Amino acid sequence: MTIGDVAAHAGVSTATVSRVLNGGLVAESTAAKVWASAESLGYSPNALTKSIFAGRSSTIGVIIRDLSSPFYLDLIRGVDEVAAANDSPVMLANTDRRTDREAAQVRAMDQHRVRGLITTADETADPQARRMAANGTPCVLVARTAPGLHSVSLDDVAAGLLMALHLAECGRSRVGVVSGSHRPTQVNRVQGLRQGLAESGLPQPEEVLVENEDEVDGAVGSLLHCVDAVVCTTGRLTVSVHTALTARGLKMPDDIGFLTMDEFPWAGALGISVVAQPSYEMGRRAAELVVEEPAVPERVVFQPTLVARGSCG
């Protein structure tokens, strides 16, 4: 089914059909004929071919590190919302935390001539992203910044400060922190926490860094002999850390304080206090940057909010 078939069926030229389909100047009567033909032939315009002329597709590319994380999920929902409102399909790729996949995925997005790219990938793929940006494809970094590229991120230091403040208010004095990686988000959150604790006149935290989820239990155990509160700087490890705590029979907030990052569906039911980031809004904003294509790199920073539910006292 091509535009040619429709043209033949309607007894007009392909140019006319194209005009009808795209709202050009055509006589009422011919337009009607064309619509009828298109209908009866079950014609479906080829979006791929259209994109060739535009030079790019209307698709928005999204590269996600970890599809199992609630944060990224909400991010996607936000992106999708804005994309849908702009008739832009969303092309999704999951690196599944395998950094070596990122380059290939960015390349794929580039080759599909996405209208813009929203990525949570590591620095590895930055040069490619920058090249895309130079060629007129807006690229938005999420949870990270880089020169020459847009970014949407959380004020991670503020998140750490918020945590420290809350712990201090709850009368906690010795805190242990579980972080998830060396990435800037994690480092900044811990830094904010340190700063906040210092400002509150509290001792610096005991820190463990955990890459793998199955190391959490041991790490938390090593923390426990000297702390009265455990904070977790990544939503990814919330379940594991919580489990490590409760498995030892510790009750919150009486035996131990617990504070973690990122809102999640069960937080309310479990009474777990969190420092939340507006992930859905961040997704929306990222997509808006793609749609609006600001000329100069924009760095959007969102503020975290504390949701106190009693797990710290």
Added chain:
Amino acid sequence: MTIGDVAAHAGVSTATVSRVLNGGLVAESTAAKVWASAESLGYSPNALTKSIFAGRSSTIGVIIRDLSSPFYLDLIRGVDEVAAANDSPVMLANTDRRTDREAAQVRAMDQHRVRGLITTADETADPQARRMAANGTPCVLVARTAPGLHSVSLDDVAAGLLMALHLAECGRSRVGVVSGSHRPTQVNRVQGLRQGLAESGLPQPEEVLVENEDEVDGAVGSLLHCVDAVVCTTGRLTVSVHTALTARGLKMPDDIGFLTMDEFPWAGALGISVVAQPSYEMGRRAAELVVEEPAVPERVVFQPTLVARGSCG
């Protein structure tokens, strides 16, 4: 940057460049020249144009009813996994439970000439899907079947039976069930439950159907005067039902039994028993159907499994 630019730079024809890029028969020396030119010009092949020739894109389309549901999330992960292994990008659309959006999204997928479509949409869009299927685009229904289309679904009746059996084994005698809609999955699960209870010599369940999450609390309340176990046939409402129960001070399993659908990250920590569906595997299988394009409509049915954690006794 087109193939023509590369050809000019390398002093060969576009055909030769195309051959080099796609592994045709070319002299080592020319190939080297071409690669060098492509490299230095930063050439990136246009996947859109390629698809024109193939007649279709390599993209797999996925339409999801509800991106916030863990079930669909795992499904996507499965799809993405197989898609990535086949160099197929994934195009994602979220209907956000607005049935009226489905038709437009299926149409968009069609117009983008997706290689195949995996959809959780309602019957509304079936005629379009069937037309696509007729034109050679494999369409896979998830959690639903329809004549002429592939499908991947759970044995929902078995899920209900499993629930009934477990409740009976735990000594529950009067069960209340919260279902989420009139869709076949829900109906079949309840039917399986009824059948299982009957076979176990237990009375038929008290049933409430809840469309909106904020009606859950009232609905559960209305159930409570006469039941010693509550089952929820949709993972979407697990949190709400659980909250409705605990908010009334009911302890599981002593005061009330609780059993719900779909595995979720906190189930272990909370000791909630569930009947799980292999969502990730289902996603994989759906994508495989797209890739393999079986000539006749295939109906893949997965079996649910009980994960007993003590919330029923």
Added chain:
DNA sequence: ATGAAAGCGCTAACAT
């Protein structure tokens, strides 16, 4: 108001 024709970036015969 409509058609003819050129061309978007690429591939695939068909030549040489």
Added chain:
DNA sequence: ATGTTAGCGCTTTCAT
């Protein structure tokens, strides 16, 4: 082994 040429399905001048 490489170039020439004719498309793929569509848009867009430029004529008429």
